[in-house]
Amino acid sequence: MNVADLVTRFSTAVADQPEEYAHKAVVQVMNDLKSDLKGVENALDYLTGSGGNALQAFYRAPNLSLLKVRFPDGRRTPPHNHGTWAAILVLAGSERNSLYTRNDDGSLTYERSVDLEAGSVFFMPARAVHVAECTSDTPALGLHVYGANVLGVERQMWDPDTVAEHPLDWSKYEGFAQRASAASKAPLT
Ligand SMILES: [Fe+2]
Numbered sequence: 001m002n003v004a005d006l007v008t009r010f011s012t013a014v015a016d017q018p019e020e021y022a023h024k025a026v027v028q029v030m031n032d033l034k035s036d037l038k039g040v041e042n043a044l045d046y047l048t049g050s051g052g053n054a055l056q057a058f059y060r061a062p063n064l065s066l067l068k069v070r071f072p073d074g075r076r077t078p079p080h081n082h083g084t085w086a087a088i089l090v091l092a093g094s095e096r097n098s099l100y101t102r103n104d105d106g107s108l109t110y111e112r113s114v115d116l117e118a119g120s121v122f123f124m125p126a127r128a129v130h131v132a133e134c135t136s137d138t139p140a141l142g143l144h145v146y147g148a149n150v151l152g153v154e155r156q157m158w159d160p161d162t163v164a165e166h167p168l169d170w171s172k173y174e175g176f177a178q179r180a181s182a183a184s185k186a187p188l189t
Contacts, residue, residue: 088120099129
């Protein structure tokens with residue numbers, strides 16, 4: 001397997017699908033890839049998987065983005081959304097996803113946390129807000145797939161200390177992530 005194979009598998013899966021079924025086709029491809037997690041990891045070895053979505057993305061189309069995401073031990077994201085649906089296949093390590101509901105005033109209500117390990121497939125609808133954090137000694141590595149051009153959609157992030165809503169701004173994201181990582185747990189959990 002190489003990166004072109006991955007792009008082909010996902011882009012073919014969503015091609016000619018009505019938009020409302022694209023995420024199901026993506027989850028199916030992820031389930032198929034579970035049998036070769038190491039092959040996927042090796043195909044994406046040339047990417048660091050860190051430094052923001054612009055560096056993590058290896059394919060961006062209007063209806064599909066493919067990213068390699070790497071969270072080292074101790075790394076936690078601020079709450080954020082994706083501007084579209086998102087699906088994660090964990091390739092190595094483990095991570096916890098804490099899920100929130102965004103209220104009409106932009107505030108968050110904590111809903112639940114889900115622990116994922118290598119081989120887990122996790123789907124989030126477009127309305128989902130989450131925090132992801134590494135829960136293993138080794139980095140949590142994931143293949144993340146979004147149903148839009150991830151750098152072309154409007155997104156929000158939330159201050160990990162005040163839980164105030166902000167437009168997702170990559171120049172401010174890392175500061176939010178560092179404060180989120182320094183906290184003992186995800187906000188409101
Ligand atoms: Fe995310």
